[in-house]
Amino acid sequence: MLRVRCFRGGSRGAEAAHYVSSRLGRVFTGWVQRSFQSTQAAAASQNTFAADDKASSVPKDCPVCSYNEWDPLEEVIVGRAENACVPPFSVEVKANTHEKYWGFYEKFGGRSFPKDHVKKAVAEIEEMCNILRREGIVVKRPDPIDWSVKYKTPDFESTGMYAAMPRDILLVVGNEIIEAPMAWRARFFEYRAYRRIIKDYFNCGAKWTAAPKPTMADELYDQDYPIHSVEDRHKLAAQGKFVTTEFEPCFDAADFIRAGRDIFAQRSQVTNYMGIEWMRRHLAPHYRVHIVSFRDPNPMHIDATFNIIGPGLVLSNPDRPCHQIELFKKAGWTVIQPPVPLIPDDHPLWMSSKWLSMNVLMLDEKRVMVDANETSIQKMFENLGISTIKVNIRHANSLGGGFHCWTCDIRRRGTLQSYFD
DSSP: OGGGGGGGGGGGHHHHHHHHHHHHHHHHHHHHHHHOOOOHHHTTTHHHHHHHHGGGGOTOOOSBBBSSSSSSSEEEEEOTTTTTOOOOHHHHHHHHGGGGGGGHHHHHSSBSSSSHHHHHHHHHHHHHHHHHHHOOEEEEEEOOOOOOEEEEEEEOOOOOOOBOOOOHHHHEEEEEEEEEOSOOOOGGGGGGGGHHHHHHHHHHEEEEEEEOOOOGGGGBOOOOOOEEEEEHHHHHHHHHHOBBSSSSSOOOOOGEEBTTTTTEEESSOOOOOHHHHHHHHHHTTTTTEEOOOOSSOOOSSSTTTTTEEEETTEEOTTTTTTHHHHHHHHTTOEEOOOOOOOOOOSSSSSSSSSSGGGOOOOEETTTEEEETTTTHHHHHHHTTTOOEEEEEHHHTTTTOOOOOTEEEEEEEEEOOOBBBB
């Protein structure tokens, strides 16, 4: 059985724990170490699960129910590209974007992404929604909002960004929708686009939790984060240093990926240890939250690095190897390295890498939504006996996401299980 305590081994975990404890003092050392060991309660939780299985009890008529990334998909939220704006070029945006695009952010921050590009992205996502509906899946959409409006809190000023990536802001665990607090100032009010939908789900019996909203004061960010090149990113990541501090909890939902009772998370530029600890305590004892780490110079969102596509089946990015991958192999999981992406070098990817090719959406264990241009990964899936539903979202990719990012699965037909016992 894969225990969370297994993650205590490894230099990356030790380095990160040492870094956080040195920055924050002993008061936080205990929970950082527990995050790498995972929860001691999880190791003794089988009796709890047997005695009290409330986590798997979902009201009959509740439209919200999803425990993993692969059960048959019945209802989904798909994001919107309409009115998408370039975020202001603040320190947290700089730390998460490639240096070749910094001039783009400096010039267009607070203004619309190129309108022709956005128009094409809108059309692609509309077609994606049509295809999902033809597959028998209910599709919900967030409300269109003017993201160019400037806003001010007691701690900062910003404009908004978009409601394109519901995976970033919403995490469904069982019949509960968890609103992530986010970490970019340009995404502070992004939740507003989803409130109508979430209220409807709540009124139909779903649980609704909004994680503590960060102030996003200057203290949340290392204002002197020393990034000048990709090499700098590698060095900082190896030292366990990120642009977000441990001033207050923050996380994006896309840094978590679900496999029944086990949920895997990464410390990234937008998700800190306090955010992961909040999630761990919130979901305990019914779920076990594990920290995994990768050789990634710019970690932000786990699903183009490590994407679980079936029971005992995971895609692992060959450019960003997982430091704990042997634990999955020892538990009997099959680890697949996806082929090199085919997206051309001259195609703009303002917020992401080419590895969006592996950012796929499973409609069930035998059907996957994949980019129509990525013939290599299509062949990989077909060799696995998984049929591919091909959709072109190249222009939508430019805004920072693939199929998994552009969606949040609300209901999958399945039950809560443990895949590591």
